[in-house]
Amino acid sequence: MPLIGYARVSTEDQTPLPQSQALKSAGCAEIHEEQASGGNRARPVLARVLEWIGKGDTLVVVRIDRLARSLSHLLEMIERLEAKGAFFRSLEDPIDTASPQGKFTLQVLGAAAEFERALIRERTKAGLASARSEGRVGGNPGLRAKDPAALRKVRLARQDGYMERLNETAQDWVPQVRRLRPDLAWEDVVRIVNGPLMPDAQWTQPRLLRAVSAYVRDGFLPATVLERARRREKDDRLPAIIAGIKGADPSMTLQAICTRLEDMRERTPRGRSKWEPSSVKMLLARAERLGLLEKAAAETD
Structure with a gap:
């Protein structure tokens, strides 16, 4: 092991x-x-x-x-x-x-975490019920009065919470977006980003665009990633996609790339669903001739 x-x-x-x-x-x-x-x-x-x-x-x-x-x-x-x-x-x-x-210890930790979340929920419910019984209305008075300062404070807090959640997953999508955009269309970028992720952690195109826009706004990504995708020749699309997959993990084998392409439901040049290492090798060679692999390697370093 x-x-x-x-x-x-x-x-x-x-x-x-x-x-x-x-x-x-x-x-x-x-x-x-x-x-x-x-x-x-x-x-x-x-x-x-x-x-x-x-x-x-x-x-x-x-x-x-x-x-x-x-x-x-x-x-x-x-x-x-x-x-x-x-x-x-x-x-x-x-x-x-x-x-x-070790598994038992992990189960205890998981139960403790769930118990803590349940306690927080019960305390919140009890607090709201107590406030209502005393005739007090829950919530922020400034929000009820639509005070601009209170509204701005809540908006900023929500924005900070959103950015914090994005930071937790940034390693899953920021390097790929930085490397692949605007060379590839968003639909292809999303499929490459989702390739190694579990189903419940995968992105939709609108969610990824919102996340990227937030990172561009705060200076974590260059504005060029939001530019219109560059027009590609029909024969260049597959080499660009495979270069993107290889660039994310240069140690990937040809067979591993085949598996990734099949998971993405990407068709071979002949329209087949099953990929062979020889096809990937041929397209990698084309990507290298086009300078796509060199670019991916330079941006990964």
Whole structure:
């Protein structure tokens, strides 16, 4: 059972060496290091590890706070691993999803999280009922009076909440949008972005456009990504799509690209649903001649 280590430090002043040594001692032959805040879910190294990890592999960390800073985020990461048939282990915490004891600990954590959410809901309901019984009307008085300052405050709070939710998934779509737009049409970009995602995490085109527009507005993406898609020759579309898939993960094999294209329901040049590695190799060669692979590699570096 391959063990894949993940070590994270928050600042450049810190070193991941102690974590890496502990992971190596635990039997991890492959260790990935990252410098990023634990509160930031858009971590490119972790995103690549979660993309590459396969069935039977185990993701290992020294402590669970190296992977996630909240229970909900931890459970989300473990669900993603389980969906791939992979496991999770923390060296200093009693969590090893490959063992019955570790699974039980995870179930307890999940129950605790659900219990906490239920308590919050009950407290909210009780507070509203108490307010009504005393003749008090719930809500913000400024909003009821349509005060401009109160309305602006709520609007900004909602916007901050939306951006926070986007930041949690940014690693899933920002690199691809930056690399693929405006070379590809939005419908193709959405399909490439959705390729490695679980069904409940996939994007619709309107949702992705809204997210991209918000990131452009705040300066996280260049305005060029919203430009009209460049017109392509009919024979150039498939090489561009395959270059986009390869650019997202240069280590992908030809067979893996075939599987991704079939999942996207992309037809071969001859209109077939089943892809062969030889067809992908031919289109990759064409993409290279067109300069599409060179561009993808340059923007990935």
